[in-house]
Amino acid sequence: MTTSGISRRGALRMFGIGALGVAGAGALGACAPSGAGTSSNGGDTKSKNFDFTSWSLNEEAAKPSIEKIIAAWEKDKGSKVRAVSYPYNEYLSQLTLKLGGGGTTGAVHLDIAWLAAVAQMGKLADLSSVALKGGYTNVALDSGMYDGKQYGLPWNTGSIGVIANSKLLEKAGIKKHPTTIEEFEDSLRELKGLGGGVVPYAAATKVAQLKDIFPWMQTFGCTLLEDSKVTIGDDASIDAVTWYKKLHDEKLIAADVDRFDARALFGQGKAAFYDDAIIGKGVTAAQSKDKTLADAMQPMKRPVLRSGDTPQALLWGGVIAIVKGKGQDAATEFALHTTSDRATTTEYFASRALPPSTTAGLADPKVAQDTFTTEWTEKITDTATGSPFWQFAQNAQIEEAVAKQVQAVLVGKSKPKDAMKKAAEEVTDLIRR
Template identity: 60%
Template structure:
C-alpha cells in the first residue's frame, strides 16, 4: 500500500481553501426536494468505484440491487483526494442526486448545505451497532447509514513485549509507562512507542487528551488548554525526553518501524494488518499483532479511541426513495455486508454482519471491534468545516512543546485562541 492508498483508507486528505469554501453553510439549501423522489432511477457517487482494490466489490453490490429491485443506478466516482471538493461543488449546483459515499469526518460539511435526507426510518430497522449508527448522526438527525465502522487505536507487537519481559497488555497509563521503560532497555534501535511527533499527524494526541479528562470541546467552547489537556502534553513531553517516543515520526514512519519489528506500540486504523503484512520482512509478524484498548488514567475509566469509517448519505430529491433503500441494502443486508468484508476486509456495521461466520472467524477484526471500536467516538471538531485547520493548529503547538520552544500551558492557550477563529 503506497502513501496515497494509506491516506485514502485512513480518511486523511489535505483540503485546500477551495474545498473548505465549498463546505460552508448553504443558505439556499433548504426547501422542498427537487425532482421525483419516487423515481426508479437514482445516482450513486463513490470514491471506492474509482479504486482498483474496491471497485469490483462495490459494483457487485450496485448490480445486485439494481437487478433485484428492477431499478437503474447511475454511478459516478472521483479520486479520493478530490472527492469532497467535487461532491460539495456539484451538490451546491444541483448536479448530484441519489446516494453518496462519505468519510464520516465530512458529514458535518455536507449536512451544513441542508440537502440531505433524514434516514432515521432506515437506521431504526437496520440493526446497526450503537457506535456505528452514531457515526452517521449530525445535529440530532440520522443523515448517514454506516457502511463500515472502525477506529484509530493502539496496536502492540506481542513478541517484542515478551522479549522485554512485559507480562500481558497494559490497561492503565501507569502500566503503559512501565511497559515502555522495559522495551526501551532492549536497545537495537527499538522505539517503545512509535507515537506521532510530526505536526502532520500529531492530532493523534487528541484521544490521549480525552483519556486524561479533557472534553476537547464544551458546547461551542474550545476546551483545549484546560488542566487535563495540559497534563496530557506534559506527559507526552516526558515520554519524548525519556526517548520512549521518537522525534519526527508520522503514521507512515510508525508503520515502517512496526513492520521492521522496531516498535512495540503504534497508532493506526484497522487496515493496519494489511499494511504491515505488505511491508514486513517477517511474514509471521501479523500473528504477533494485538489490538489493545487505549490505556486509561485509572482502572474503570472508558478507553478512548477516534471513530473512523464511511457512511452513505442520500440527497433529498430525484430518486431519493430508492436511493435510501439502496443505502439500507448496501449497509445492512447481512449477506451483502459479509460478502463485502470477505472481499475488502472492511468491518460491517450491523450486529448480524459482525456475527456472520465470515467476519466472526477473523480474530483480529473481532478483537479490534470489541476492544477499540466499541468505545470509539467522533472527533468533536468534525462539526466544523475548518476541522482540519483546528487539528493542525493544536498539532503545531504540541510539537512546539516537544522541541522545547514553549510550555504546554502557553502553547495550548495559543492553540485554543487560534482555533476559536476557525469555528465556522
C-alpha cells in the same frame, strides 16, 4: 451529534466556498425543471448511473474489495458507476469544494467525523426511511445521524485505539500489556533497548494526524469541551502535551510520523505500538512482508493515568451518504445494499477486517469467530466516545489548530503551557464563527 448555531453559509465559507458558491447553488435550484425524476438541481433522480466517491478507492489495500462490490452491482443492475477518489488527507476539502459547486453526485463515503459539516451544506438526502430497512445496530445508526435526520447509512462502526506487536513485546521481555502511563513508559524504554531502529511507539507527530493527541489529553483529565467552553489549556492538557514531548525527546516516539508511516513501521517489525482504527490489522498486515504479522497484532486498552480510570478511545467509522440529484434513487439502493446485504458485508469483512454495522452481519460466523474483532470491541470500542468538536462545521480547522500547536512543542518552538493557551484561543475563536 448536534449543531451549535452554525449556518449553512458558515459551513460553505469554512471550506472556501464563498458568496459565488452559495449563489451558484441557489441558481441551480432556481433553474431546475419541475416534475418526477428531477431534483432541485435539475439532476435525474431516476438515472441508473451514478458516482461513488470514496477515499478508500485511493488505497491499494482497499480498492480491490470496493471495485468488486461496484462490478457486481453494475452487472446485476445494468448500470454504470463512476468511481471517484481523493487521498484521505485531502478528501474532505476536495469533496466539499466539488459538492458546493455541483460537481459531486450519487453516493459519497464519509468519515463519521465529517458528517455534520457536510450535512450543513444542504446537499444530502434524508435517508431516515431507508435506514429502517437495513437492520443496523443502534450505535451504527447514531453514527450516521445529524440534527435528528439520518444522512448516512453506516458502513462500519468501530474506534481508534492502540495496536500492539506481541512479537516485539515478547522480545523485550514484556509479558503483559501496560495498563497505566507509568507502565507504558517503562515498556517503551525496554523496547528502545532492543535497538535495530525500533520505534517503541509509532505515535502521530505530523500535523495531519496529530488529532490523536485528543485521547491522551482525555487520559490526563482534559474534557476538551465542557458546557460550550473549550477546556484545552487546562493543567491536564498541558500535562498530556508535556508527556508527549518527553516521549519525543527520549526517542520513544519519532518525528514526522503519520498514520501511513506508522503502519509501515509496524509492518516492518520496527514499532511495538501504534494508533489505528480496527482497519489497521487488515491494512498493515497486507502491506507487510511478514505473513505472520497478523497473528502478532493485538488490540490494547489505552493506558490510563491512574488505575481504575476509564481507557480512552475515539469512535471511528464510515457512512455512505447520498447527494440529492442525479442518480439519487439508484445510489441509495446501492448504499443500502453495500452496507446491509449480509453476503456483501461478510465478504467485505473477510477482505478488510471491517466489522459490519448490522445485527445480522455481526452474527455471521466469519465475523463472530474473529478473535481480533471481538477483543477490539470489548477492549476499545466499549469505552470509545465521539469528539465533542464533531458538532462544529469547523472541526477540521479545530483539529489542525491544536495539532500545529502540539507539533510546535515537539520541535521546540513553543512551551506546552504557551502552546495550549494559544490552541484554546484559536479553537474558541473557530467555534464562535
